Amino acid sequence: MPENGHVLASKAGTFYLGGDVGVNRLGFGAMRITGEGIWGPPDNPSQAKAVLRRTLELGVNFIDTADAYGPEVSEDLIAEALYPYPADLIIATKGGLTRSGPGQWHPKGDPEYLQTALEGSLKRLKQDCIDLYQYHRPDPEVPFEESVGAIARMREQGKIRFVGLSNVTTEQLKTAQGIVPIVSVQNRYNLFDRASEDVLEMCEREHIAFIPWFPVGAGSLENDTLQQITAKYDATPYQIALAWLLKRSPVMLPIPGTSSVDHLEENVAAAAIELSDEDFNALDKQ
Helix, strand or coil, rough: CCCCCEEEEHHHEEEEEECCCEECCEECCCCCCHHHEECCCCCCCCHHHHHHHHHCCCCEEEEHHHHCEEEHHHHHHHHHHHHCCCCCCCCEEEEEEEHHHHHHEEEECCHHHHHHHHHHHHHHCCCCCEEEEECCCCCCCHHHHHHHHHHHHHCCCCEEEEEEEECCCCCHHHHHHHHCCCCEEEEEEECCECCCCCHHHHHHHHEEEEEEEEECCCCHHCCCHHHHHHHCCCCCCHHHHHHHHHHCCCECCCCCCCCCCHHHHHHHHHHCCCCHHHHHHHHHHH
16 A cells, blocks of 8 residues: 555565565665765764655665664664664674775675674664674685684574675575575676676575665666656656566565665655566666
C-alpha cells in the first residue's frame, strides 16, 4: 500500500538472506549521509537522520553501512536516528578498510584488526550481534583465508549472524564458502558496468544476495536509449536504472544512497516500475 501517496520498498519483492530472513529487495546505502569524500560528519546531521527515519517509513528494512564511512560517522548516525531498531530491520555493516583522508581507502584485513573493527561497529550500532557483517575488500598483504577465517570465528562467538563479502572474484567467493556460509556479495555493478557479471551469475546459482554498489552508474545516464525509455515510463534515469537492476536478477538487492529525503522517495518509487521485456532487453544491450 502507498504511504501518503509514496511507493513502498515492498513493491520490489523479497529476498531471503540465508534462506530464511526476508528483506525488501530495495534497500538503502548509508555512505552518502557522511561528509564530502565520505569523510567526517555531514553538513546537516539533522537532515541525515531525517533521511534514515524516512527509509523505515517507506518500508526499507535493509540498511547497508561500514565502519569506514566517515569513518564511524554513518554507523553513529544510524544508531542516533533509529535505535531502538524495529524487529524486521537488518543492518549490514563492513570492516576491512581504513581511512587517511577524504576519498582515501586502504585495505586492512589482518585478524586482529578485523576483531577490533567488529567490536567498534557493535558498540556504535548498539548491538550485541551484527545482522550481516561483510569483509569490505580483500587485503593483498594478508591471505584471504586468514581474513575470512577471523570473521568466521567471530560468527562462532555469536557476534555476527550472517557473513558477506565485498569486492571479490568468483574464486574468492568459492574460497570463502569453504570456510563459512556466505549470504551476500557486494560488488560494483550497474547498467553500464557489468565487470562482475560472473560473480552475479554465481550468486544466482548459489542463491546468494548480490548487492550492487554504485547501482545507477551516474556518469552514464545521458545514454539515448535510457533517455527514451525514461520518457516512456514518465520516470527519471535513476529510477529506470534501478528498475533494470531489479528485473535483471531475483537475487539483486540494490542499495541506492542519498542525503536527500526527496531523492530517497524517488529511488524507492523505482520499486513500482515494471519494465517490459522489450525495454529491459533494449537496456541490456547498452
